[in-house]
Amino acid sequence: MFLGRYCYNLDEKGRLAIPAKLRSGPDEGEAEADGRWVLAQGLDHCLFLYSHKEWGEISARIQSLAANRAATRRFARILFAGAVEVALDQQGRINIPAHLREWASLEREAVVIGVGRRIEIWDKKSWQDYSAAADYEEAAEKLTDLEF
Secondary structure (H helix, E strand, O other): OEOOEEEEEOOOOOEEEOOHHHOEOOOOOOEOOOOEEEEEEOOOOOEEEEEHHHHHHHHHHHHOOOOOOHHHHHHHHHHHHHOEEEEOOOOOEEEOOHHHHHHOOOOOEEEEEEEEOEEEEEEHHHHHHHHHHOOHHHHHHHOOOOOO
């Protein structure tokens, strides 16, 4: 499971370090053996980074949705068209293509967070604004099936 929050800077080539604690798959002890990941447009103008295995599961679920629904087609088109396979280099960095940096307003400072089965990459200012405005208790109350 991916957990934690880390701050890093993008380099001039658009590369971002992925924290060592997040470089294995989302299941404990499951290393991403071939080093392949999928980077996609996320929600709230962040980026989603999935292990290749997890992306396969997400992809299958999306493709199983009814294609006769406009919302399904729209979501699938945007998600798949913007997604790219990325690999960690020897320094544990990924290259974030320009179209995804633009989507997430990533320029220099980034926040990398573990969100269970995925990693999210945020522009630092966007993350600060989002987390300052988020009402944690209200969100928990709306998740009626969630019990702590």
